Amino acid sequence: MGRIFFVLLIINAALLYVHYSNSAVADGYDKNALTYSQEIEVQYDGKQFIVTHHFTNLAPLDYDIEWPKGSSDIACVESEITQCTRSDEQLSKIVAGEATEQTYRYTLPKPEAVQGVFEVGQPFAKIANAAPQLTTVHIVDETTSGGMWVTGLEQIGTHQLEDFHYFLFAGVGEVTDLFWQQEVTPLAHRGERFTLFDRAVTDEEFGEHIDELLTQFKSKHMTVVLHQGNHNIEANRYVALPESEKENIANVLFTKSVQTAYGIPLEERKIAELVGSILLEQPIGTPPANAAYGKLTETLAADDLVRLENALREPQEEPLTAERFDQLVGSASHSEVNYFSEMLAGQTPEHLLLYEPKEVVHGEKVLEGVQPIKMKGQLYYPLRPLLAAFDYEVTSDEQSIHVKSEDETFRFSLIDSFYVYQQKRVNLRQSPYMLINGQYYFEEQSLLRIFKLIFEHHEDEIQVSSLRAVIEEAVEDEEEGSAKS
Known part of the structure; x- marks a missing residue:
């Protein structure tokens, strides 16, 4: 519990940062933190959606409008209260001006329903360079065919009349997806951050636990629909799961809260x-x-x-x-x-x-194909191309790795922790190699201990040399010096 509470504090801090860096603009109208409110009226006749979209609380600055994919018949709407004084001729912008509201109307095609379910991605217009703070959605379903609508916002209420069915949603943030299913799943829990629709009798403590979790995350309201079908649909602010997956709810919502806190894309x-x-x-x-x-x-x-x-x-x-x-x-x-x-x-x-980003160099030559990798803080080098620079030949079979030069032979067992050097067995506490993508890598300290290779780490490169060569060179220099004297 302490660990979970600590995680909640971390994500809460991240969300607070995101919130205040995108909060409502001050007197200076920070162009990187523009906000607005919106009220969306949706009229559905079974074939299409006619949307009347009210943008309110606008700053006196330019806004770019992003229209939903497939939308048509886009028009600015005037009334006694709202005029189109801030709409450009192309209806692609809300231009700078004093009016704080603009209203538009557009039409969206209805997607094909599959097994009594359909979903509309990005169903509503949005302002590209600002964030919606408060959204209200009215849905008037003229088909009166029943079913339930989900937006991810809190469902405030529904009302069924002879000619149409009415649904009202409201909450913080935007509606990124619109969902409908023929099955009407009863409301099981309504909380500040979490609404659950479920046929089963829901443990209220379970619902309150999820709600408290999302409240700690400062998460936007989310909706979960548990149904008797087999569809599994997930959007930014809602999920529709088969009843058999109820135990996954906490995990799904926890993950979605992390996505919100860190801006992780849905996909x-x-x-x-x-x-x-x-x-x-x-x-x-x-x-x-x-x-x-x-x-x-x-x-x-x-x-x-x-x-x-x-x-x-x-x-x-x-x-x-x-x-x-x-x-x-x-x-x-x-x-x-x-x-x-x-x-x-x-x-x-x-x-x-x-991957170690440094080049591996022998003398003045960069060793091609020798890119070390790290494992638990230790460097491992590809054995074959590294030892080739020191005139060793490396081969392997199902049981052993064989390393040979003119005057040395090694055989490393792939079964037990030992190797044989010049016919003498040497036991190892642990194997010094790893097989990665079909290539054997040896740990740096093992290369020093067994093959007497020296690795000098510099800022941009790793210089590798042979201790034997260094000793032989020192001996030759000493002999030359003695001969001269």
């Missing part, structure tokens, strides 16, 4: 699960995210993990994408990382590799 949910796992110090979420968390803890040194956790506690000035998370892991471990970007791109990298 990169695995990163949100991974961040949650790091903050809780235990795996949460889907098996792929758990596997990635396992690789992270297996690969990073303890100090690296601490640095990564500290970086995540800091306010994030940009969305935490997979690429950005790679950068944070790389910064914490002083390495180059692309694992999480590859994972989100649909690839399945076998290993989390922390």
Whole structure:
């Protein structure tokens, strides 16, 4: 419980940072923190949506309008209260002016329903360079065919008349998706941050626990619909799950709260699960995210993990994408990382590799193909290209790694922890190698101890040399000096 409370404080701090960096503008109208309110009236006739969209509390500055995909018949609407004094001819901007309100009307096509369900992504217009603070949505369903509507905002009420059914929603933030299902699921819990629709008798303590969790996160209101169908739909502010997945609610909402706090894109949910796992110090979420968390803890040194956790506690000035998370892991471990970007791109990298960014140099020659990787703070080098620079030949079979030069032979067992040097067996406390992407890597200290290689670390490069060569050169210099004397 203490750990969870600590995580809540971290995410709460991140959310406060995001909130105040995007809060309502002061007298100077900070163009990077513009806000507005909106009231949206939706008329649905079974074939299309006719939307009347009121933008209010506008600052006297220019705004760009983003219209929903597929919208048509866009027009500015005047009334006794509102005039179109701030609309340009192309209806692409709200131009600078004194009026604080503008109203538009547009039409959206209805998507095809599948098994009594449909969803409209980004259903409403929005102002590109500002954030909605308060949103009210009225839905008038003229089909009177029943069903339920979900916006993610709190459902204030519904009313059924002979000619139409009416739904009212209101809350903080925007509506990113609109959802309808034919099945009407009863209201089971209504809280400040969380509304649950569920046929089963819901434990109120469970609902209050979820609500308290989201309140601690300063999360926007979220809606969960548990239904008897088999659809599984997730948007920024709501999820619709089969009743059998009720036990996943807390995990889903926790993950979505992390996404909100760190600005993680919806399609990169695995990163949100991974961040949650790091903050809780235990795996949460889907098996792929758990596997990635396992690789992270297996690969990073303890100090690296601490640095990564500290970086995540800091306010994030940009969305935490997979690429950005790679950068944070790389910064914490002083390495180059692309694992999480590859994972989100649909690839399945076998290993989390922390690449050492320095070049490896022998004399004045850069060793091509010798890029070290880090594991638990130790450097590992690809054995074959590294030892080739010192005239060793490396081969392997199912049981052993063989290393040969003109006057030395090594055989490393792949079964037990030992190697044979010049027919003499040497036991090892642990194997010095790893097999990664079909190539054997040896740990730096083992290369020093066994092959007598010296590694000098500089700011931009790692200089590697042979201790035997250094000794032989010193002996030759001494002999030359003695001969001269």
